[in-house]
Amino acid sequence: MINTTYQPIGITLGEPAGIGPDILLKLIHEHQFHRPLVAITDVNLIQNRAALLGFNPIIDVITEDDLKTLKPGPIHHIYVLQQNGLDEEVIPGFPKTDHAQWVLNTIKKATELCASGHLGAMVTGPVQKSIINDAGILFSGHTEYIADTLNNLYQNTDDNLLVPLMMLTSGEKLDHPLRVALVTTHHPVEKVPALITEALVIEKVTSLHKGMKTFYGIENPKILVAGLNPHAGEQGHLGTEEIDTIIPALKQVQDQGINAIGPLPADTLFTPRHLEDADAVLAMYHDQGLPVLKYASFGSGINVTLGLKIVRTSVDHGTALDLAGSLKADHSSLKAAITEAEFILSHKI
DSSP states (O other), X not given: OOOSTTOOEEEEOOSTTTTHHHHHHHHHHHOOOSSOEEEEEOHHHHHHHHHHHTOXXXXXXXXXXXXXXXXXXXXXXXXXXXXXXXXXXXXXXBOOGGGHHHHHHHHHHHHHHHHXXXXXXXXXXXXXXXXXXXXXXXXXXXXXXXXXXXXXXXXXXXXXXXXXXXXXXXXXXXXXXXXXXXXXXXXXXXXXXXXXXXXXXXXHHHHHHHHHHHHHOOSSOOEEEEOSSGGGGTTTBTBSHIIIIIHHHHHHHHHTXXXXXXXXXXXXXXXXXXXXXXXXXXXXXXXXXXXXXXXXXTTTOEEEEESSSSOEEEESSOOXXXXXXXXXXXOHHHHHHHHHHHHHHHHOO
């Protein structure tokens, strides 16, 4: 029987030559969490990086069966679920393609353990996408890889595929959390208008609404939806996507009882008057929604993936290869990501 009170949080460190190991070691050196933390990694990586950085953590190597009965450890402590396959020496700052499959294996293992209930949530460290692709592995990002893993695990078909929704949140840095989800993610700006369909907007608004309810316990979340064009199209004079696509989509979800307001001009949407009683914002594309959030909470922001059957949060920064092994990496985002995962697990329906 799995003890859901202390359901552990799994942590993947991402690129082993990056700052993932560093920020975990710095964090456990000064902070203790309410749930057990389990690093899904190679214990040698943790030990070697700890020695380099001057830390002496308490490391307990565990098995999957142990996950059912873990209790939170003291400060300086980390559980490690050993993941073999990291055979080559890891040199901080110098990633190797030989490590790429191992990195993906750790993410897959964490995903599977969340799906089985052995982990309550997973928190992911930064990966080096270029190295994974250079290894001949087609990889567009954590979010898509986790969704594909779950769809394969559940044997989902096209009729019931899990479709992830990328949402970034400011964490504890702001008095009122700013949560920004995206209709489209990593696409060239010139392709964005064609990607925004009525069906896609409906899908993303609905997913955001469900995520706010199930993850955060907000019964009737207020969602602000940005327009695509300047001034939300200015009644069609600055573009017709609002009239042709976004407004009809919002009418449909509003008829279903979803409290979605818009389309609003993005330049004034992100002002206190609009945000003070909003639970989330839905932006049309990456650089419409995220600059404001990163300005407000850079270094402590969090990526939360909605639309899946598991809880996954992530840091909002990259591998910072130039800082690896130097004690200079900031661990604030990892702390915020774990804290957010704990918050979701205590509020989710």
